[in-house]
Amino acid sequence: DAGVTQSPTHLIKTRGQQVTLRCSPKSGHDTVSWYQQALGQGPQFIFQYYEEEERQRGNFPDRFSGHQFPNYSSELNVNALLLGDSALYLCASSFGTDYGYTFGSGTRLTVV
Amino acid sequence: AQTVTQSQPEMSVQEAETVTLSCTYDTSESDYYLFWYKQPPSRQMILVIRQEAYKQQNATENRFSVNFQKAAKSFSLKISDSQLGDAAMYFCAYRSAGGSQGNLIFGKGTKLSVKP
Numbered sequence: 078d079a080g081v082t083q084s085p086t087h088l089i090k091t092r093g094q095q096v097t098l099r100c101s102p103k104s105g106h107d108t109v110s111w112y113q114q115a116l117g118q119g120p121q122f123i124f125q126y127y128e129e130e131e132r133q134r135g136n137f138p139d140r141f142s143g144h145q146f147p148n149y150s151s152e153l154n155v156n157a158l159l160l161g162d163s164a165l166y167l168c169a170s171s172f173g174t175d176y177g178y179t180f181g182s183g184t185r186l187t188v189v
Numbered sequence: 190a191q192t193v194t195q196s197q198p199e200m201s202v203q204e205a206e207t208v209t210l211s212c213t214y215d216t217s218e219s220d221y222y223l224f225w226y227k228q229p230p231s232r233q234m235i236l237v238i239r240q241e242a243y244k245q246q247n248a249t250e251n252r253f254s255v256n257f258q259k260a261a262k263s264f265s266l267k268i269s270d271s272q273l274g275d276a277a278m279y280f281c282a283y284r285s286a287g288g289s290q291g292n293l294i295f296g297k298g299t300k301l302s303v304k305p
Contacts, residue, residue, distance in 0.1 A: 108291070110291065110293075112293075117297075118297055118298075119295030119296050119297050119298050120234070120280075120293070120295050122292035125291055132291070133292055135292060169234070169293075171291070178236070180234035180235075181233065182231060182232045183232045185232075
């Protein structure tokens with residue numbers, strides 16, 4: 078039973094560029110949440126997708142957008158990258174409103 | 190807004206000994222969930238233990254147990270018989286139980302070192 082898969086594992090981008098991160102949820106899960114974890118900090122909630130719609134959003138600017146596909150996989154897009162966007166981006170999946178989240182190993186994004 | 194505070198940036202324990210990690214939270218809600226997650230160098234968040242606020246009994250998972258004090262808004266994690274593999278970052282997290290409030294609110298974490 079596959080867990081949560083995120084790609085790529087590492088990424089280096091230049092300030093001002095755009096980036097897309099991908100997440101495949103655990104088998105049987107239909108809800109995907111994205112978190113940003115800055116160095117030395119706890120993860121911060123970006124947004125959650127369910128039934129291909131953004132259900133809830135944290136305090137992040139519109140440069141952060143996402144998408145969920147019919148197979149429940151999800152993408153996180155960040156436009157106009159800033160140095161401060163450098164972080165570990167974690168994807169978590171769950172089934173509906175069940176509180177049993179499964180996390181992936183994250184994508185380490187470095188903006189230079 | 191809910192907040193989670195972990196006041197111990199780093200903790201150290203001798204192998205086979207017991208260690209307690211502290212967590213306090215602030216909320217006006219009466220129904221919620223609390224979690225402890227472990228994050229090893231592999232970066233994946235691993236659920237250690239969870240507690241439903243409506244349950245008075247403290248949750249236990251093998252060597253891991255919590256001391257949940259709802260009135261004091263305290264949720265500490267006790268690790269018994271510490272093992273080298275317990276070394277990691279530990280995060281306390283809160284989640285509302287109502288509606289679609291599915292996001293987790295994390296503390297800043299405690300780095301646990303285990304000495305052989």
